[in-house]
Amino acid sequence: MAKQLGYHQIHEIFTRFRELDPEPKGELDHVNVYTLVVAVALSAQATDAGVNKATKELFKVADTPQKMLDLGEEGLIEHIKTIGLFRQKAKNVIKLSRILVEEYDGEVPSSRAALQSLPGVGRKTANVVLNMWFKQPAQAVDTHIFRVGNRTGIAVGKNVDAVERAIEDNIPAEFQQHAHHWLILHGRYTCKARKPVCTNCIIRDLCPFEEKTL
Template sequence: MKREDVFEFFSRLAADNPHPETELEYVNDFTLLVAVVLSAQATDAGVNKATRALFREVDTPDKMVALGEDGLKQHIKTIGLFNTKAKNVIALSEALIRDHGGAVPADRDALEALPGVGRKTANVVMNTAFGAETFAVDTHIFRVGNRTKLAPGKTVLAVEKKLEKVVPQPFRLHAHHWLILHGRYTCKARTPECWRCVVEDLCPYKPKTAAPKKPKTAPAH
């Protein structure tokens, strides 16, 4: 995508949604980190449903360790891979207490050293909690990056590196949220809703999906 088209692309997404935010619910940096770890291969809506009651009671690493693995499992058993995730959340809580005085670090390497935290999770936390201009590439962003030719790449890391290079100011801080939401609600995996897409004319994807036909109504007698 040409540089001027990239600027126009993000200008329109920004105009359409001036204040994009993560759809994960959280109360502080720690609960954000936990929610992002739980959201791997799960939907944000499913995670929110499981964590609402949890985060009312448990909002610090100390409280999480006190709850324990079995207690945590009771809260998150509706989420995929909950056994492994419960183990990781307790272990990362212990690591935060031991290595960071119970605070979530704002550093990528420190975050990635925590159990269950990969590059994508670290990027989300750095962006949402600390305002870092990071690009957390999930399946939605991977698809949108390739489909629109905004940031084509064969791997998640390749798409992330391309976004690092091409996304201009003033869009860098919120770019990954705009792309996630665009992929989740408009540029969908099976059938992109091109007919209502604000960047449709900037995107080379073919054939564009037409609006669904309205059912014919029977003539009034």
């Protein structure tokens, strides 16, 4: 775990991220806010590519809570059985769809508390939806962000909640909206877990990571 970087270093890091990719996007395919919730819920312990492959046909037939209920749990399973934990995820998707229909008139709520009350939707999923759809500067900390935050000193913390707070406390406000996407993409393609690609890293001169692969 690196030492927490200072304001000026973090500002320079995110200035470079922004210059490289001004409008970073999440990699989970979706057609509306409901399908975003479903895609993120399905992505737990699965790859975005694997989820996208499964939902490509699913979202053609079930892109609203009512259509998902009409499809039913067994019908949903047929679409997502290539994804890990598919049976439990199918149960959760059907349950959350029923709650959205019965309690929210089929609309996805825009509050974190309401989102987290849905089956299979934890804080990380809620934050992704708040950030990507409702344009709130919510920080969804996954394994990539946890690793990058601690390895680089951008957001240091012993658990995901601490890293989330560190992002909110240490990253300048102008970068908050896109911060988690920049960090995820950096962790996914450059600052990898086993073999970080330090030779291609745009912030390597600012990064305190001692085991750089140069």
